[in-house]
Amino acid sequence: MKDHAATQGACPFRGTRIGGAQGSEPNVNHWWPNRLKVEALYQDPPQSNPLGRDFDYAAANAKIDHKALWEDVRAFLHTPVDWWPSDYGHYGPQMNRMSWHSAGTYRIADGRGGAGQGMQRFAPINSWWDNGNTDKSRRLLAPIKAKYGAGLSWADLIALAGTVALEDMGLPVQGFAYGREDAWSADVNTYWGPEGWFGKPPSEQPADPQLGHPEQMVNRGLRWEGGPKDDHYDLENPLAASHQSLIYVDPEGPGGNGDPMDAARDIRETFARMAMNDEETLALVAGGHAFGKSHGAVPASEIGGAPEIAKMSEQGLGWSNPVGSGNAEHTMTNGIEGSWTPNPTQWDNDYLTNLFKFEWEQTKSPAGALQWTPTDPDAPKTPDAHLPGVMNPLMMMTTDIAFKVDPAYRKIAERFLEDFDYFTETFSKAWHKLMHRDLGPTSRWLGPDQGDTFIWQDPVPEVDHPLINETQIADLKTRALDLDVSATDLIAAAWAAASTYRDSDKRGGANGARVQLAPQRGWTVNNPARLDRVLNALTGLKSDFDAKGPAKVSMADLIVLAGCAGIEAAAKAGGHDVTVPFVPGRTDATADMTDDESFEWLRPVVDGFRNYVDDAVGYSVSPEQIALDKAALLSLSAPEWTALTGGLRVLDQNWDGSDKGVFTDRPGTLSADFFRELVSTDLDWQPETDAETAFDLVDRATGQTRWHATRLDLVFGANAELRQISELYAGVDGERYFVDTFVRAWHKVMMLDRFDAKAERKAAVSDC
Structure with missing residues (x-):
């Protein structure tokens, strides 16, 4: 009591510091990096949502005037502000980039990323070097967001701003659908690959005790093994971006090597993993680079940290620039400086025309980044984005030159050059796909002008007959x-x-x-x-x-x-x-x-519910880690995941009919037998090999093998959190809890894709 009285008003955080800021001490994930992170099942919990569990975004969005919203965004594009002036007097290219980088995180391997929840607002995505100054774009849109309130999510507004911008600059768009509900907390569970750049380019990174100094980081954070020049290109699954802290690829070439052919291979692999074929890929890049400019007026060494490590006085914004005005003609983003076309706010075919008409030589930007300039002194110039009367040389990136040297891309580009209408249509459709790829079935789509239906939307027919009663x-x-x-x-x-x-x-x-x-x-x-x-x-x-x-x-x-x-x-x-x-x-x-x-x-490579592991796949993580990931993709809680797995085991659901994990003498009967045997102290788990992929469960008293099992079975008894649930289900009154949870979770899974039956789906999902 004396100690308590003596410390009234003192700082409550009085522990000894190991090093760095308070709270930077090693945590549970540091000490046990391979632990099964069951908390991944509780991403973006409802407690983080200030709108409450019962908020109906569809109803709120239906109340806003979508036509007026569209015009408000259009008017904003032409209204520069002093604290962040627009290039060429038009925010269109800047909004285009923001939207593109929001949606472009999508990856087809596990469906994560994309524009769906507005995750560009949170770490780590908001602080990736490739997203430099997108924080300014979102802050510029804040008045529009405030005007329309909860009826317009940030996720929808981010995607909408770039779409309106493209239309305003002359591209016919395919329509736009709303329906992206915001997340309210950072995604700390998605694996984006090693994160170690802290929002700066590799040359400006501090030393890392595990990674070594930046110059020791092979190829500036490349994530593939083998590489584009080798016989194979092995980019770790489920990743899509080939470099850490980038959305797509390094614009200076893989690892900054300046090789266009290497860049072409890098682009092809990366965009394919983002669900785009060669034609869509070229259309997106060529279409996107018809607008705006790249910014590299100031060396990276001058630029402050990303939003997540910015000073309090910077008001939540990052990458502070102390040079000149810190913006406009002094802007620094990716380090490359210049525009691709003479008309950077107009939809035209000048990007491809210039790329193929002129020869290009490697040069350096003021920031020291590798880029390309026309060798022909009579090549067109581009007006400076901020200085009246100043004309600058055109610019291309190594990733642009890639389309000229790669035979397959070149063939597509030549068709786009010959048929501008076809190019226009292809880019418009590819943009629509990019913005909507992760929005799900059209039954989730909102708004008055959603556009046509395409095969990538996984269409299903409308009901055209009376339903069964x-x-x-x-x-x-x-x-x-x-x-x-x-x-x-x-x-x-x-x-x-x-x-x-x-x-x-x-x-x-x-x-x-x-x-x-x-x-x-x-x-x-x-x-x-x-x-x-x-x-x-x-x-x-x-x-x-x-x-x-x-x-x-x-x-x-x-x-x-x-x-x-x-x-x-x-x-x-x-x-x-x-x-x-x-x-x-x-x-x-x-x-x-x-x-x-x-x-x-x-197609699953590991299915823990059916005890399936594709042996042809090389794994860098344990099967149970992938099984946990699948449970998260099914939006299951830990009790639901546990109940479904144990229930499907006793229901004899192993993919191959094996007895692994079927801990019951009455297979096909829904019982808690799996859990009773799993937590029994009468059984000794004996691995068949040192790899511990398969086990015999041996009766300690008799020495006889009672059951066979895999890691996908035993994790529910080995992991501390999952074992607590298993012990509950194994208890004298636990079977009723198990059966009730199993039935509710089964119904939930059967209803997860029923966005057409909104009320019933919501009840099924929330009931669990």
Whole structure:
């Protein structure tokens, strides 16, 4: 008490400092870097959202005047402010870059990144060197955001600003959809690759005790192994950007090497991982570089730190520039200086015309960055962005020259040169795809002018028939269980259909019944022989039902419904009378609505729910880490992940029919047997090899092997957080908790892609 009284009013943080600022001491992730970070399942928790759980963004967005908003953004583009003047008197190119860099973080491997939640506002993305001065762009838009309030998310406004800018500068756009709801906290879980640049270029980095001095960092942070000159190009999955702290590629060439052919290979790999083909890639770059300029007036050594380490007096902005005005003609962004065209705020074909008409030589910017200048002294000049009457040489980056020297890109560029209308259409569509790629199915899209539907949107048909009612649902459940397939087979087909969903880009799921189409039908993890039996049986049931009319049942609905029937039967066998909810309304996609190559990215390389590991893939992390990542993509909580995995084990859902993790003498019955055996102290876990990928669970008393298991089973007993849940489910009263959680989580997964049934989906997701 005396000590307490003596310290009243003193600083509460009185611990000894190890070094650096208070709070910089090593933490749990430092000491145990390979720990299973279960907290990844709680990204952007509802407690961080000041709008509350019940806020309806669709309803709020519908109340705003979208036409007036569009015109407000257009007017802003032509209204410079003193604290950050616009280049050429037009903010269009600056907004274009901000939008592009927001959406361009998207990667097809796991669907993360993109414009969907406005993550450009938070670390680490807001402080990547490649996003230098995008903080100014967002701050310039703040008055518009304030005017429209909660009905206009930052995520939507960031994407909208660049789209309006392109239209204002002459590009016909494909429309625009709203619907991107804001995140309210930084994404600390997405793996972007090693982060060690602190918002500065590599030459200006402080020494890092683990990475060494910047000059020792191979190729300025390149993330691929082998490299573009080798026979293979092995960029670590799921990454898309080839360099740390960049959105795409190094504009000076891979590692700053100035080699256009290397840059071309780098561009091709990177943009492919962002879901763009060669034509879309060239259209986006050539179209984007038709506008604006690059900024390299001041050496990087003069520029302050990124927003996350900026001084308090800088008001949340980063990259302070002490030279001259600190902006306008003194602006520093990526270090390259100049414009690509004589008319930087007008949509035209001058970028490609200049690129191919002139020869280019390597030069250096005032900041010391490598760039290219025309060798012809009579080449067109470009007006200075801020100094009246001053004309400057044109500029190209190494990544621009790449399109001239790479044969495939050159062929596309020559077609764009010959047919400007075709180039215009291709760029417009590619921009639309870039802005909307992670927005999900059109049932999520909001606003009056959303544009056409494209195959990359994973379209599904509209419902064109009466839906089945409760009586028919009950009848179909009974008839499904009478088919010449087992209840566990029905469960397997439903899980194969629904579990492809990923909340990152809202792709996958049971709607569309793409599990009956290539490529999903043939995936090894789906056990194609078993899946074919179920689909053939359900097809017959569908035909019989539809023939009676007028209601019809889609295969997508029937697959899910039959799985629900299988769960109910399995629960009943375990003594639990449950009703698994079912909401009809799914429809069936066709092969011509499905992009095989794009859907192949949804194929799991590890599926912890079905004890599947693709042995052909080389892994740098443990299978359970990938299983956790999939649970996060399904937006599951730790109890839901645990219940679904343990439940699917006792329901005999291993992809290959093996007994690994099937800790029960009654497979096919929904019970808590998995958890009882998992946490039993009577069993000794003996690894089959030093790799500890497979185990025998041996009875300590008899020495007899009782069960076989994998890491994907035992993690739920080895990890401290997951074991607490498993022990609950194994308790004397735990089976009821387990069954209830399993049923709710099953329904949640079946409904994750049902944005067309908004109220029912919200209830299913929030109930868990």
